[in-house]
Amino acid sequence: MDSETKKDIEVAPALIAVHPDQCSVAVAVGHHLRVFDLLAGSAVSLTDDSDASPFHTDNIRAIRFGAKGKLFVSAGDDKTVKVWSTQSWRCITSVSSEKRVSAVAISDDGTYVCFADKFGLVWIVDLDPPLRDKKPAPLLSHYCSIITSLEFSPHGRFILSADRDFKIRVTCFPKNPLNGAHQIQSFCLGHTEFVSCLAFVQAQECPQGLLLSGSGDATVRLWNVDSGALLDTCEVATKAGLLESDDKAEEHDHAVTDLCTVLDGLLVAVAIQSLQGIILLSCNVSAKTLSVAKVVSIAGEAFVPTCLASPSAGKLWMVTGVSTLPGCNYPALARVKVISGIDDEQEPVVMGDDGIPGGEKLLETLQGTASVDDNAFLAAAEAVKTAMGQLLIKKQYPSENRESRKKCRNDRKLKG
Template sequence: MEDNHMEEHDQKLETEVAPALIAVHPNQKFISVSIGSDLRLFNLQDGSGVTLLDENGGHKDSIRSIRYSKSGQLFASAGDDKLVKIWDTNSWRCIYSVVSEKRVTSLAISCDEMFVCFADKFGVVYVVDVRDYNNENRALVNTKGVPLLSHYCSIITRLEFSPDGKYIVTADRDFKIRVTLFPKEPLSGAHEIQSFCLGHTEFVSCLAFISSQDYPQGLLASGSGDSTVRLWDYASGSLLDTCDVGAKAGLLHSNQKQDEILPSVTDLCATSNGSRIAVAIQSLPGIMLLKCNLSSNTLSVIKVVSITAETFIPTSIGASSSVPLLWMVMGASSLQSNNFALLARVRVVSGFSDNSSVTVEPEISVLDDKEIPRGEPLLQILQGKLSIGEEAFSTAAEAVKTSMRNLLIKKQYSAERREFRKRGRNDKKNQTPA
């Protein structure tokens, strides 16, 4: 009876809810939203939804990462079905369907668009060569990636390429950020580590590069479960500045206990020259806007952009390099309506731009639904339905909070619980008496 109770408790604890994700084409030609196994795309140029062409029928389980390439010619998606799908955005045909041994947690596309990298839950990063993808007569490839590098048994939470394409940066659940030289022949592996960025006290959840014409190599910003955003000289691994965003957003209290879980930074998004960084925080109804000063290597808070009309806590944010709009989505794979459609909520913030050429700070405001580009048709495609009740928003917020805690915070077990788990281990069962 006791064992059954413990087993049910473990199953409940380990249920992982996937947050809704959003990705914006570099020129804002397309907006992509994933929720559960659904991949929804909207063409802002002609004002219609996009039909995906995939001989294998799309994803079968929750999508964990979506990404456009630097030029927007490629789009990649991956997740719990152990598949990485690479799409040609001209035709929206799936040109590669790559099989992973484990569930995929993150992916990135190299700056030259020759390689796609993805990480699995065991801490291994794989690379796929996509240089011949534009051969129209080539059959759809079902293949495996080639191991590139690994973190020792630690879930990799985010992959990013440096702006110059020289480095690939990996962040993990064990507070580490690793900067690795991306080799000229990546199919042979990446063996040269440039640096480690160490300083976070909880899992690293997101990364964003900050660069400009004057600072082409740029700096690295990271968000974490310790409720901070940190600024790094990633080439040397030096910590330059720390911004306690949880405290500055009023989400932490003076009487907070040490063992209480801090509100995690869930996503970061920087403007094209890196002077502004939008920060999504687990319990914040809106986003925090930071200023990054590349000359002094500092972070400072500009303002909190609140969304007060409804309970909207972004699970993912994104922006193009050419349009001053910040796109946000909120949702979770467990959130369904009465007709079983997975629901997401999309909001947009205007004025998300660099101010290097102006003397007055651009006005930041949350757009009404009718002010969003393409308005109702876009929301109908990306959200699943136009009207979403307040109760659904609260459910989504709690589901994503639980999901991130279960996925990324290491579980602590009592001595009794550890003994019970040992009894179910395969290596223990397979041992024979001496």
Template sequence: MFFNGGLLKYCGSNRCSEKRVTAVAISNDGQYVCFADKFGVVWVVDLRELDESQASANKKAAPLLAHYCSIITSLEFSPDGQFVVSADRDFKIRVTVFPKKPLDGAHEIQSFCLGHTEFVSCLTFICTLEYPQGFLVSGSGDSTVRLWDITSGSLLDTCEVGVKAGHLVSEGSGEGHSTVTDLSTIQDSQLVAVAIQRQVSSVICALQGILILSCNISAQTLYFAKVVSIKGENFIPTSLGSSSSVGLLWMVTGVSNVPGFDYSSLSRVKVISGFNKNSADSVENEPTVLEDNDIPGGMELLKKLQGSVCVEEKVFLAAAEAVKTSMCNLLIKKQYSSEKREFRKRTRNDRKIKQ
């Protein structure tokens, strides 16, 4: 399953969205897909209908909930499947009870997790056998990672990662503002990997590593555990994910040189190993970045994931600059004067007449 602009695709079936898709989540039982659009609405698709009839592929997704015109940045289901959690650009995290009949809408709000002072960029859950419902972990543009009890919406702990990110910035970049761009829970552990981008003035600086935080479930606290350094690349982390069976952290980065190819690729996949699944709240081994040939699947897999089309160096440099500019625009919420805001309201085109 993947989404591109206003089109959601699942196993050859399409669902169109009137607005650009910004986040996707699959229910724990695999029966429903929820996706959010840029207008702040979360839609739901019943995957069982896709198997029953091909004609149902043209049906429109059903509205589930909305954030009142605020762009939704992340969607996650709680580990027990009882709640769907949505975050937006206006600092809010909403915890909604996932209904037995999602196509009829979700009308019961469990709580709001309020405390971030900038846009909420990413969500993940960390849980144990003792706490099957888990605790929510959120990242934000305010340089913090926060731990929440979603049942009550209580803020349990806050970890300031901006200071730690300063140690990863290339020399000479100066002071700046750090933004958490993605989070991933390391499987079978209480560790959370944090991807950070640092903005200095209007420039996005390349960080040279990933932060690892540890969660003490009993004490309900977050604390800094380690920095995993990644040297020698124009490292712009955009996505994180961990393997379910082995202690590997997979990363997708921005534009970067690809060893073995003539020029470069527009994306780069890196893998960090060394996470001991038996370590509950600490990093016992020293995590290391695997060489391309040591990654499961090796170079053949990387060619499929990254692509093998070579481009000219000037095209690559232009693409790299475009990625940095694009990420900078995403990290800054646009501010308009009162006159400009009223003009945009009068000339809005989101309600186009359908032919």
């Protein structure tokens, strides 16, 4: 592997998370974590007094707020999981991981933080005092497969884990999770490429929730988690006109990178690698179906969303960007946009910079002050696409090379 290819693999997409009560917005790009207080109208100063390295020292791969908004978690390639209090924005505990972290989740009651690594293990940390020197305990495992997403089901009955090998595992969350989770409820099987993202639809007709998943196969699928049954499949890239109905040659160019629910799941916002905008899906909970409601294009700018967040009805937050861009003088690119009017009665509108909550101060905090041209963001989108392909699309080796590769595996060397 040459140095340039290795650099491509290490590229990380920009991430965004919004407080459930819209108190603050966080953006992670590279090792930078930037937070803006929407109530105070100013940037947040983070405080990290942990004995470990202050703040993050490598690409951040996962950020999220807890369901009640009291906690915020960040983690990534520096093998560190940091838990922050959103009242003081002080790091209340810093946990070391054996491998690079790829996904995080917070239990609904804020008692536990779970994180997954690139070796396929899910770990759990309890947040009971004392918080210093916390050691993670193993919770469950996907055998040697990168875990791409973690989610708790409504009411915390299940924890769901998705991986590079097309699987979604539904595991019963135990009463004593520090002893491990050993009861599997179901597997949701049907995707033909890596599963990139998970989200839940909650409705009165379905208290336990229905699961949404996005994938490198350019589809969004709807599942019953109790049984693992596939309820519906929406070929979003085809419906948006990015792919012909019989075109499978370029599926990896149209991977679903993120999705989130809007209006309590009645609408689903979907980001696709090659789309400058988002797709809105309508979710009929009673009929258990998905259909394309609208394609919202972002005109005038090279904006391919890398992450979405929607804490309340009517607004969708988006970010595009990348940790590093080989060959460019723009470290840690990020651009934030908001779509308003996302409901059944209004026409979605991409808000101008002056209309975004927090205005120019928010943009300066989350994007940085450097002005970046559109070509850089187009290059960033391509860099993210390449990195995702290198990381998540399984390499196929000729049969004559497989035996020689097996002999060089580290576990075989140790046994020898």
